[in-house]
Amino acid sequence: MATSSAEQVLEGLDPNQKVAAQSLVGPTVILAGAGTGKTRTITHRIAYGIATGHFAANRVLALTYTNRAAGELRARLRQLGVGAVSVRTFHAAALAQLEYFWPQLVGVPAPSILDSKAKLIGQVAKAMSINLDQAALRDLASEIEWRKYSMLSMEEYALLADSRAQVAGLSFAKNLEIQQGYEQEKIRIQRLDWEDVLILTLGLLKAEPRALSHVQSQYRFFTVDEYQDISPLQHALLDQWLGSHAELCVVGDPNQTIYSFTGASSEFLRSFPDRFPGATVVDLITNYRSSKQIVAFANRLTSDSALGGDLEAAGGAGTAPTIDSFDSTIAQAKAVAKAINEAIQAGVPRSDIAVLYRINSQSEELERSLDDLGIAYQLRGGERFFARPEIRTAVQLIRAEALSPSGKPLDHAVSDIVRSLGWQQQRPTQQGAVASKWEALNALLSMVDELPEGSGIKEFALELADRAHSQHEPTQEAVTLSTIHAAKGLEWPMVFIIGLNEGYLPITYAKTDAAIQEEKRLLYVGITRAKAQLRLSFVNQDKGRDRSVSRFIALLQSGLAQ
Numbered sequence: 001m002a003t004s005s006a007e008q009v010l011e012g013l014d015p016n017q018k019v020a021a022q023s024l025v026g027p028t029v030i031l032a033g034a035g036t037g038k039t040r041t042i043t044h045r046i047a048y049g050i051a052t053g054h055f056a057a058n059r060v061l062a063l064t065y066t067n068r069a070a071g072e073l074r075a076r077l078r079q080l081g082v083g084a085v086s087v088r089t090f091h092a093a094a095l096a097q098l099e100y101f102w103p104q105l106v107g108v109p110a111p112s113i114l115d116s117k118a119k120l121i122g123q124v125a126k127a128m129s130i131n132l133d134q135a136a137l138r139d140l141a142s143e144i145e146w147r148k149y150s151m152l153s154m155e156e157y158a159l160l161a162d163s164r165a166q167v168a169g170l171s172f173a174k175n176l177e178i179q180q181g182y183e184q185e186k187i188r189i190q191r192l193d194w195e196d197v198l199i200l201t202l203g204l205l206k207a208e209p210r211a212l213s214h215v216q217s218q219y220r221f222f223t224v225d226e227y228q229d230i231s232p233l234q235h236a237l238l239d240q241w242l243g244s245h246a247e248l249c250v251v252g253d254p255n256q257t258i259y260s261f262t263g264a265s266s267e268f269l270r271s272f273p274d275r276f277p278g279a280t281v282v283d284l285i286t287n288y289r290s291s292k293q294i295v296a297f298a299n300r301l302t303s304d305s306a307l308g309g310d311l312e313a314a315g316g317a318g319t320a321p322t323i324d325s326f327d328s329t330i331a332q333a334k335a336v337a338k339a340i341n342e343a344i345q346a347g348v349p350r351s352d353i354a355v356l357y358r359i360n361s362q363s364e365e366l367e368r369s370l371d372d373l374g375i376a377y378q379l380r381g382g383e384r385f386f387a388r389p390e391i392r393t394a395v396q397l398i399r400a401e402a403l404s405p406s407g408k409p410l411d412h413a414v415s416d417i418v419r420s421l422g423w424q425q426q427r428p429t430q431q432g433a434v435a436s437k438w439e440a441l442n443a444l445l446s447m448v449d450e451l452p453e454g455s456g457i458k459e460f461a462l463e464l465a466d467r468a469h470s471q472h473e474p475t476q477e478a479v480t481l482s483t484i485h486a487a488k489g490l491e492w493p494m495v496f497i498i499g500l501n502e503g504y505l506p507i508t509y510a511k512t513d514a515a516i517q518e519e520k521r522l523l524y525v526g527i528t529r530a531k532a533q534l535r536l537s538f539v540n541q542d543k544g545r546d547r548s549v550s551r552f553i554a555l556l557q558s559g560l561a562q
Helices: 003-009 015-022 038-051 067-079 090-106 117-127 134-149 154-158 172-189 194-207 209-218 232-242 292-299 329-345 360-372 389-403 410-420 433-450 457-470 513-527 552-557
Strands: 028-032 060-064 086-089 221-224 248-252 280-284 322-328 353-357 377-379 479-483 492-497 530-542
Touching: 003 038, 015 038, 015 280, 028 038, 038 060, 038 067, 038 221, 038 248, 060 067, 060 090, 067 086, 067 457, 086 090, 090 194, 090 209, 090 232, 117 134, 117 172, 134 172, 134 194, 134 232, 154 172, 194 209, 194 232, 209 232, 221 232, 292 513, 292 530, 322 329, 322 552, 329 353, 329 360, 329 492, 329 530, 353 360, 360 377, 360 479, 389 410, 389 433, 389 457, 410 433, 410 457, 433 457, 492 513, 513 530, 513 552, 530 552
Parallel strands: 028 248, 028 280, 060 086, 060 221, 221 248, 322 530, 353 479, 353 492, 377 479, 492 530
Antiparallel strands: none
């Protein structure tokens, strides 16, 4: 690519983003605060590296932690004309290597992945005459993940009996017995869990120099998104992939470290310059997402910021955040639903509104209140978009059209397909399943506008296949209900955060100072999802029990006057 074309890649980046994008040699760490354009920066950095000849596209590996994030990165890179770059989650990259090398070294295909960790844990526990509900099974599965991501053997884990919090109401001895039984049962049925994929790939690369040489020659230039979320296990694997090279760019925000319970550690991000002397360090602190008042509000929670300073808002003042109290969770749900309805009546699109909370069960009363007002909503973590029957049928018809194109323009072809499945231009007045089906088909149709100009039905079919595989789902015209954890990386013009009470945020089991700090960071993540309007609330009673206001409210109150 010509130099002028390479320079065009940098157009639109701010000075600090441009410094990061031009840092193409050696290790680079980008400390990117919320809303500062980290995805834009790293995708333009990769595109600029390829345009200038510093990177070979087929030797670049960009690593993420979720399929959705990987799908977003792929889409951004395609828009920049560098679709040949490999973008994978850590698990997907490791699995590809395991499935490639295992047959060569062992002579049989690699074991398949468990459908459900919780299901197998339940079977093991039942064989021990221990009955566990779904919440307990999830807690045990999380504990297993923490142990493995922390690279602890069963013997090393057993030494933590006095320091680990009780899991699923079990004694540590019973917890340990179930975990041992789980590992033995996996071996018996020849199945792996996702952590095993990382562990076995790491072991294979350490034990087989030929395999390691193959991988290190395949990938030379690494980018790691959300580096504050990396675990010791993932980091050990990254070190193997990197080898003696230092062509590594990492991006993250210590203020958004909210996955310590899975073994993630921001220490790798914080200590990056120590481990890579001479590394380029770039601070991104200009927030392009939120109003000045929301940014000032969020800064109240980051007194120990590891960035180069507090976030600075590029936008205008906007509306001051509010903090409301309600007598009960029912009153809170009704008030929030009413406020959402008023916003919609005033012209705010439903997809511009989100309600966030700490745990899934907090959405129940809100769902009922929204249903009462006929307001469409989508639950993050609910039914998968590409698993819906009407979407499966639509995708099949689009694939068939791609195999034998009719010659229609893309928008006409897709419009005809969704109309054949019941879509019409006007949203139906009915609620429930009818409205939900229309919203899903409408979201599919809207994805046509996201493709590069000149794309045809074949390109759209490939885009759908890629997005279905990566769980990169479209935005539907509905209010989003989500836990704060699931909302990370997303944004909305109007955000409600409900249930700011002791026991929810911070959560009951957050006892240590480190755990409380993580809960504070979680609230920071929630606040920085909001672009223009932010409304927080707490209740005085929950199911007949008195509830204390969250200790974090006091930190925020002084920011209301700004």
